[in-house]
Amino acid sequence: MHAKLGVWALLLTLTLTGCANLKEVREYAGESAKFSAYTELTERFRDTYYREQPYLTGEAERLAQVNDIKRKAAYDDLLTIHQRVALYMQTLARLSGEDTFDLSGNLDSLAGGIKEHPDLGIDKQQVDAIADLANVVTRWATASQQQRAVREMIKAGDAPLQTTLQGMKRLVRYYRASHENEKRTVLGFFEVELPYVEDPEHRLLATLARAHLQAKEAEYQAVQPQYEAAAQGIERIAEGHRKLLENIDDLTSQAVRDSIKRFAKDIKAIRKDIQSIEG
């Protein structure tokens, strides 16, 4: 009787410790992956010439064409950076996934497979007991395997990830500066030209120009906050990963899980914000 109780206590302990509890890491990585896959600003950077071309003439137009070729040439490499970070985060999410290291399906089929042959004289109850035990022990073993694998990935990934994210932040800064110059070229064009068509003779032209200017102003105003949001999102991803590394041996403690959860929430909120700006 006592022996039986002891076995159950052991099983219970194993079951509890057998849970890897990486839900928050998974959520953080999942949200970071979605965020890194956001390439709107990179595309906008690539398409600069298309938007500014109507407002350019002469030497400035010629130089703009050269820049256009350079931007288009750089685009694939810029996209690769997004993709690489997204892939890293997707893989981290998968590695910390609930089912990735789950072998209970295979173990159930083990028990089922053996029970299919009652004619061979195997006791059903024994099979169930062994299967249950195997289940618990395996879950315990795979959970620690999973934790080790996740730790290994975070340790190996942190330095290159931090460098890459800092690089992405710089890129966002260049996109933004470039966007400012485009905006001032387009809006500046109207500031220079409109005063010369204010007489009644050109009323139609001035009105059309003003209406068009309104649309352009609205467009630029809508894009502006996205640069700030993108930089913030990248920073939160970097801080989140740093937090994971700092607490690498303590990933399942409640305090760490709570703080990782906050990072996931922030990153998601910033992404939603950007999407609502777009929409």
Added chain:
Amino acid sequence: MALANEMEVEAFAQCLTECADAIHERIKAAIKNREIERDQAQSMFQEESLLRQRANGLYIDAANSVVAGLTEPQDALLAAIDNANDRIQQIKEIAGFIDLVTDLAVLAAAVSAAKPAPILAALKEVKEDVDAVNSQHS
């Protein structure tokens, strides 16, 4: 070294942008005070746009420099990704082995019960499991 270079390029681009901004303010003031004709305003605006294009060209150079500096970190990230995928693969292999063990247990039972039909059936299962485990290596 790349970083210092980027910073310099960025600072210079910023400088050109500020120059263009100053020209723009000057054009606006001149137009307001009726100091210049339309064609003069237009050619000044072209100069301003040219400076902005030069600045934007430098931002592209700086971006390319960031990309070049990220080659190594990107490779390291890929290595971490590959390593993680290997770990996931290992678990799949263990799953394959559990299937194998199941069928071996059935085979052993069939052999000890000395029944030819289940022995043959179990052997077939075992062979499939072994194939499955092997295929995960390729």
